[in-house]
Amino acid sequence: MRLRSVELEAPDCQGAARFLQVNWGLLDAGSKNGISYLRGTEPLPYVLSLTHAHVRALASVTFSGTLPEIEQARSRASLAGARVGPMRTFDEPGGGEGFFLEGPEGQVFRLVCEKHRVEKLPSERDRPLQVTHVVINARDREACTRFLIEVLGFRLSDRTGFMNFIRCDEVHHAIAYAQSTISSLNHIAFEMKDFDAVMRGIGRLKDAGFAPAWGPGRHGPGNNIFAYFVTPFGATMEYTAEVQRVGDDYKVGGPEDWKWPPNRTDHWGVSGRDSEALAEAEKQFPFRKPVL
Ligand SMILES: [Fe+2]
8 A cells, every 4th residue: 555646626727737847847647627637756546636616625635555455454544433435437547446434533535446557657857756645634633643543553663752653655654644733634744756856846846936935854763855835826845856655663752752853843953944834824714524
């Protein structure tokens, strides 16, 4: 199983799609049923979709796997008493079969086995490859973490004083839950080829008048390089690279393992953080009411 895509709803999809292509570096993956799809260079049909709506919402977070993996996950989720939708066919780039799953705070997850493969595109030096993690604000991050572990078989990689990092493959985290008073999108992270690509991405956004809200820097858990931007359509998005890959022998870290010295929020300590702008952006994309 792997993290594949994020589905958003927003009032100005055209403007958002323009920003995502012209400035962020994603590619047009077509539109269908009025929904715009965007992709990176990895062989995934899309990584982000935008549906026009009057209010902003995080419609779903999608994982993909083989059909046996998806069917097994559905059986396991049903047995665990989770709210699951029926198996259905998805009419979207990649198509395929899957189901909706509701998390403890109304999070909407989709598990999909695509029918159509797409080609990997030549990697460009500053274009996003794919979505590598999604961070979700949660009122009870421990309950939400248990759900992904017990219902989907994901694994805890690290726990800090305010975040839990969870993986579904060898990537250190596909999902992280940030402790909050609300349940909403915290940010979406796009993997870049390397350090140079992250810096070039920052430069491209600087040329367009956007400064990082945090970064560049290097995180503790996951050891990834990061740069966060509050996008004009309201969501916080991250360019990242060098995300740690871990195996079964990875030792789960706790809050005591991830303490920063005073005035530090990353390994390098070279960048400021606009906490106010980031906190405001966290309120913009609550989960849409689940419809399974
Ligand atoms: Fe991140």
